[in-house]
Amino acid sequence: MGLSHNRLILCALLTLTVAASSTVHQRSRSTLGLNDAAKAAKKLYFGTATNADQWNDTTYYDILKDDAEFGQITPANVMKWFDTEPEPGVFNFTDGDVIANFAKRTGKKLRGHNCVWYNQLPGWLQNGTFTRAELALIVERHCFELVNHYRGQVYSWDVINEPFNDDGTWRSDIFYNTLNTTYIPLALRAARLADPGAKLYINDYNIEGTGAKATALKNLVKDLKQHGVPIDGVGIQGHMIVGELPTTIQQNMEEFTALGIEVAVTELDIRFDALPPTAEGLAQQKADYETFVQACNAVPRCVGVTVWDFTDKFSWVPSTFPGQGAACPWDENYTKKPAYDGIIEGFRSK
Numbered sequence: 001m002g003l004s005h006n007r008l009i010l011c012a013l014l015t016l017t018v019a020a021s022s023t024v025h026q027r028s029r030s031t032l033g034l035n036d037a038a039k040a041a042k043k044l045y046f047g048t049a050t051n052a053d054q055w056n057d058t059t060y061y062d063i064l065k066d067d068a069e070f071g072q073i074t075p076a077n078v079m080k081w082f083d084t085e086p087e088p089g090v091f092n093f094t095d096g097d098v099i100a101n102f103a104k105r106t107g108k109k110l111r112g113h114n115c116v117w118y119n120q121l122p123g124w125l126q127n128g129t130f131t132r133a134e135l136a137l138i139v140e141r142h143c144f145e146l147v148n149h150y151r152g153q154v155y156s157w158d159v160i161n162e163p164f165n166d167d168g169t170w171r172s173d174i175f176y177n178t179l180n181t182t183y184i185p186l187a188l189r190a191a192r193l194a195d196p197g198a199k200l201y202i203n204d205y206n207i208e209g210t211g212a213k214a215t216a217l218k219n220l221v222k223d224l225k226q227h228g229v230p231i232d233g234v235g236i237q238g239h240m241i242v243g244e245l246p247t248t249i250q251q252n253m254e255e256f257t258a259l260g261i262e263v264a265v266t267e268l269d270i271r272f273d274a275l276p277p278t279a280e281g282l283a284q285q286k287a288d289y290e291t292f293v294q295a296c297n298a299v300p301r302c303v304g305v306t307v308w309d310f311t312d313k314f315s316w317v318p319s320t321f322p323g324q325g326a327a328c329p330w331d332e333n334y335t336k337k338p339a340y341d342g343i344i345e346g347f348r349s350k
């Protein structure tokens, strides 16, 4: 793999440093929250994606750090390729460390996001021309260095993000077009070597119910397992529209876990495709959150649920889907919506 002995020594040193600096977190209890409900249902966590530039909003920060609400965080942007390897072979973990240190300080689990994705790439990679051998080394180096930097701090890594088209064919991107499917085992093996304790995931959207795309991912997982490639989980993103949930969410999760892996709901939000929401709409959104969470609750190897931020104030939806929104459990003024209770109820029923 061309990974030097020095790097492996560096890994060992990093691990020792991390172990020495971890402190016991004092938990502050308020009322029963989303993470409490998840834990009571024997899940590992309820979590949220976050960006550190939102933390100067003190209301946001207070809810985020509350252990009753969130036991896990995912960096929404700062561990992506454009941020972590802005120039070839030049790594910068400054922004990612802010998130990782917050997770350590508050005793929350950390989801690494992500190693290989076609989007938010640095210019040198997006617009570069590489031979097969060159790109293979670039992928291997990136995954190794990124995962190694956070060795011992991450519960799970989205090693591969969004590899498929909605019809189940492979997404045409720089990785597939240059390396065919070989970039998948390459990235997973580099990640395993870098942090043997982290769960390695493939993460995608529109795989919430059974169908061509979910089937393609199941076939990939089977193939990887047959070839001894490390794969521990599938991340089901869960970017949904109110009133449009598939009816096969639980069955689909069961089909994934039957392959000998875990699943997690990694980016849940349920948006309105027309605004503002009506009272009826908010009730439907509550029911939809409950349905999704209940499916995870009913599947023992669904380990946790993460929302893609918790307040409409910082949701990605309006900028990506103009005219849509109100997708989160808290509204833009930090009032809990009926959706919040839907999540709690989803963890209470099987």
Ligand SMILES: *[C@@H]1O[C@H](CO)[C@@H](O)[C@H](O)[C@H]1NC(C)=O
Pocket: 053, 054, 056, 057
């Ligand atoms: C927080 O920081 C962001 C970005 O640095 C800035 O745009 C925003 O106005 C700040 N918000 C508050 C409440 O200070």
Ligand SMILES: *[C@@H]1O[C@H](CO)[C@@H](O)[C@H](O)[C@H]1NC(C)=O
Pocket: 092, 093, 094, 095
């Ligand atoms: C690393 O990233 C931080 C935050 O984006 C930036 O301030 C800093 O200048 C970068 N460091 C280098 C060496 O480019």
Ligand SMILES: *[C@@H]1O[C@H](CO)[C@@H](O)[C@H](O)[C@H]1NC(C)=O
Pocket: 121, 122, 123, 124, 126, 127
């Ligand atoms: C790639 O090149 C195009 C055309 O010059 C430019 O618009 C784009 O921003 C570049 N991509 C990145 C990620 O820098």
Ligand SMILES: *[C@@H]1O[C@H](CO)[C@@H](O)[C@H](O)[C@H]1NC(C)=O
Pocket: 180, 181
């Ligand atoms: C990728 O590899 C598969 C299996 O070896 C082959 O069938 C397929 O044609 C290849 N695709 C491309 C785009 O080269």
Ligand SMILES: *[C@@H]1O[C@H](CO)[C@@H](O)[C@H](O)[C@H]1NC(C)=O
Pocket: 331, 332, 333
């Ligand atoms: C949030 O508060 C602002 C200011 O009071 C108000 O205009 C807005 O309608 C509120 N948003 C919601 C969703 O209630």
